[in-house]
Amino acid sequence: MRPIAQNDTLRRVDRRRFIGWVTAGVVAGGVGIGLVRSSGYHVKADVARKLQTLSPWHYVVIEAFGVRVLAPEQADVAGFADGFMVGLAADDRHDLLRFVAYLEHIAPLAAGHVSRFSGLGPVQQDDVLRSLEQSNVDLLRAGFQALEALSMMAYYKQPASWKAIGYDGPVVDRGKP
Amino acid sequence: MIERGRDQKGDRHIKADVVIVGTGAGGGMAASELSRRGLSVVALEEGPYLEQEDMTQREVDMMGKLYQERGGRATADMAIRVLGGRCVGGSTVHNINLCKRTPKAILDAWAREHHVSGCSGEEMRPVFESVERDLSVSEIPAGWRNPNNQVLERGVKALGWKGGPLKHNRVGCQQSGFCELGCPYNAKQNSLKVLVPDALDHGAQVISDVRVSRIVHDGHRASGVIGAALGADGHVRGRVTVDADAVVLAGSAIGSAVLGVRSGLPDPHDRLGRNLHMHPGIAVAGLFDDHIDGWKGVPQSYECMQLMDYNMNSDRRVWITTVFAHPIGAAVMLPGFGVEHRKWMRRYRNIAVLTAMVHDESSGRVGVREDGRALIDYKLVDSDVHQFSTGIRACARLLFAGGAKKVLVPSVPPIVLDREKQIDQIPMSAARPFNIQMAAVHPMGSMSLGDDPKTSVVKSSGEHHQVERLFVLDGSLFPTSLGAPPQISIYSFSRHLSKHVASRLSR
Numbered sequence: 001m002r003p004i005a006q007n008d009t010l011r012r013v014d015r016r017r018f019i020g021w022v023t024a025g026v027v028a029g030g031v032g033i034g035l036v037r038s039s040g041y042h043v044k045a046d047v048a049r050k051l052q053t054l055s056p057w058h059y060v061v062i063e064a065f066g067v068r069v070l071a072p073e074q075a076d077v078a079g080f081a082d083g084f085m086v087g088l089a090a091d092d093r094h095d096l097l098r099f100v101a102y103l104e105h106i107a108p109l110a111a112g113h114v115s116r117f118s119g120l121g122p123v124q125q126d127d128v129l130r131s132l133e134q135s136n137v138d139l140l141r142a143g144f145q146a147l148e149a150l151s152m153m154a155y156y157k158q159p160a161s162w163k164a165i166g167y168d169g170p171v172v173d174r175g176k177p
Numbered sequence: 178m179i180e181r182g183r184d185q186k187g188d189r190h191i192k193a194d195v196v197i198v199g200t201g202a203g204g205g206m207a208a209s210e211l212s213r214r215g216l217s218v219v220a221l222e223e224g225p226y227l228e229q230e231d232m233t234q235r236e237v238d239m240m241g242k243l244y245q246e247r248g249g250r251a252t253a254d255m256a257i258r259v260l261g262g263r264c265v266g267g268s269t270v271h272n273i274n275l276c277k278r279t280p281k282a283i284l285d286a287w288a289r290e291h292h293v294s295g296c297s298g299e300e301m302r303p304v305f306e307s308v309e310r311d312l313s314v315s316e317i318p319a320g321w322r323n324p325n326n327q328v329l330e331r332g333v334k335a336l337g338w339k340g341g342p343l344k345h346n347r348v349g350c351q352q353s354g355f356c357e358l359g360c361p362y363n364a365k366q367n368s369l370k371v372l373v374p375d376a377l378d379h380g381a382q383v384i385s386d387v388r389v390s391r392i393v394h395d396g397h398r399a400s401g402v403i404g405a406a407l408g409a410d411g412h413v414r415g416r417v418t419v420d421a422d423a424v425v426l427a428g429s430a431i432g433s434a435v436l437g438v439r440s441g442l443p444d445p446h447d448r449l450g451r452n453l454h455m456h457p458g459i460a461v462a463g464l465f466d467d468h469i470d471g472w473k474g475v476p477q478s479y480e481c482m483q484l485m486d487y488n489m490n491s492d493r494r495v496w497i498t499t500v501f502a503h504p505i506g507a508a509v510m511l512p513g514f515g516v517e518h519r520k521w522m523r524r525y526r527n528i529a530v531l532t533a534m535v536h537d538e539s540s541g542r543v544g545v546r547e548d549g550r551a552l553i554d555y556k557l558v559d560s561d562v563h564q565f566s567t568g569i570r571a572c573a574r575l576l577f578a579g580g581a582k583k584v585l586v587p588s589v590p591p592i593v594l595d596r597e598k599q600i601d602q603i604p605m606s607a608a609r610p611f612n613i614q615m616a617a618v619h620p621m622g623s624m625s626l627g628d629d630p631k632t633s634v635v636k637s638s639g640e641h642h643q644v645e646r647l648f649v650l651d652g653s654l655f656p657t658s659l660g661a662p663p664q665i666s667i668y669s670f671s672r673h674l675s676k677h678v679a680s681r682l683s684r
Contacts, residue, residue, distance in 0.1 A: 089550055126515065
C-alpha cells in the first residue's frame, strides 16, 4: 500500500505543480495580454487633462464607437459622453463603463476578431457592433443602445446636423411663431 | 413667490399645517385646495423651478432640466424607459396636455373589486367637471390637427374604426410642437401655471430643489418630513426639516413609493410599492411621399379607440395615438447605425409615427436602490406582450390606411413592410421587451387606495391605513391601470380627497 501512497503523493505534487505552472502561465499571459490590450491609447494631452468621467482608454473606445455609429457623419461623441456622464448616478456610470470595457476587449473576440475594438478596421468594427445590436443577450443590446443614444445625442444636438434632415430647430430661436 | 432651495444657506426648520411632497398634478392640486381652506401649506419639489425663458426647446438641455435621471430612468432590467417629471409642476410641465377622465368602467371596477368607496362615477363627475373648467380643457380644433395626426384620422376613418379628437388643457398655444420639452409660451394650463400660483396666492410656501429623504413618523402618526436643499450641482446646501400636522405624498407612483419604503412605513400586508402599472408603449413609423414634419403643430390631437375596452379582463387593451420626436428622440428610435441609420434620418420629414400604449395587466414593484434611487421591478406578462403584438399590427394597418408607402417596426432586427398584406407576418417576437424599444410615461398604483388594508396601502380617503395624517394624493392611488392618460384622474382625485386632509386636521 505504501508505494501506492507515495505514488499518490507524487502525483498530487505533480498535479499541484502543474496547476501552479498553468496558473502562473495564465496570469503571466493575462498580464501580458492585458498590458498589450490596455496600452497604446493616445489622447491629446489637453483633451486628457479635461476628462471628468472617462479615462483616456474609455475615451478612445467611445470615440471609435461614435465614428462607426454616425458614419459618415462626425461628432465629438467621447467628449459629449464624458460631460454627460457627470450627471449620471455612480451606478449607472459604472455599468456604462463596464460595457465599454466589454465592447473593447470581449465583444471583438465573441465576433471572431482577435484585436481590441478600437484597433479593428471599420468593416470589422461594424461587424462587432452588429453582433451587439442583435445580440441574444438583452443586457448587451441595452448597452449598445445606451452608447448609441449618447452618439445620437452628441450628433443631433448640433444645429449643423439639422439641415440634412430638414429639421428647422427650436421655434423660440426665431421669435414667436 | 417660489423659493429656490438651491439658494439656501445652512439648515432650515419650518412649521406648517400640511407639508406636501411634490408639485405635479397631485401636489399642485393639494397645495391649492388646502391653502384655499386656510391651512398653512409647505410644498417641496425635488426639481428646479423653471421659468418661460428656461424652456429652450433643445432636447439634451430640457431632458436634463425636466426629467428624472435626465430621462434615463428605466426598469431594473433596462427593458422599459420610465419617464417622469422633476421640476416645479412635475410631469405636467412636459406632458402633452391630454385630458381624459377616469373611465367609468374603471371606477366601477375599483368600487367592486378593490373596495374603493366614495369615488364612483357619480361622485367623481362634478370633480372632473370642475377640474376641466379650472384647467380650461377643450377639444383640439380640427384645423389644428397636424399632418401626423391627420394620418391617424385618415387611417381610423378608412378602416371604419373607433376614434376621435382629443381634449387638451392649453390656452394661447402657438402650435410650436415642442410640448414634451416644456412650453416657452406658458400655454399649458397645468400645475405650474394654474395651481401653484393659486396656492401661493393663498399663502402656501413652495420650495424647489428640496429632496425629501424621509417621512417623520412613529409608526402610527406622521409629523413631518426631513430633506435636503440641493444646489444646481446636486450637492447639499443644507438640511430642510418641516414639522407638520399632516403629510401629503404627491411625488408620483415612483417617488412616493420610494419615499415610503425609505421611511420604513409600516407595511403589514406587503403592499407598499406593489401593484405598479405604467402604460408601456411602443412606436411604429410610416414612410410617406409627402412631408409630414411630425414635430410641428399640436401633438396627440387624435386617438384610435378600436382596440380599447375598459371592462376588466378585456382582451382589447391597446390605446393608439400619435407620437413624434425631435431629432435625438427619432434617431434613438430608428433602426441600425452608420449609413443605414442615416438613410432613415434623411427621410425624417416624411415619417409619421403612431404609438400603441397598453392598458397593462403586468404589475411591478417600486423599491429602493442602494444609492437611494428608485428600483423599478416590472416585467411584462405574456398577455401584455400579446397586446403589444396586436398594437403593432394595428398601427401598421392604420399607417397604410392613412397613406403610408412603407411601415417600419423598429424592432431588432427591424421589420419593413411594403404592403398591408405583410402585416400578418410580423412575428410575435417583435413585441417582446428588448426586441423593440419601450417607454412608459404613466406610472400608477404603487400605494393604491381601498378600504381593505390587506389589499391597499391607503384608505379610500387617501389616508394611510396604519399611519394617521399621512396621505397619498397622486397616481400612486390607482388600484389598476387607467387605460387613459392619467393627469385629469390625478388632478381630480387630489381635489376630491384633499377634503379628507382638511377634515382630519379639524378633528
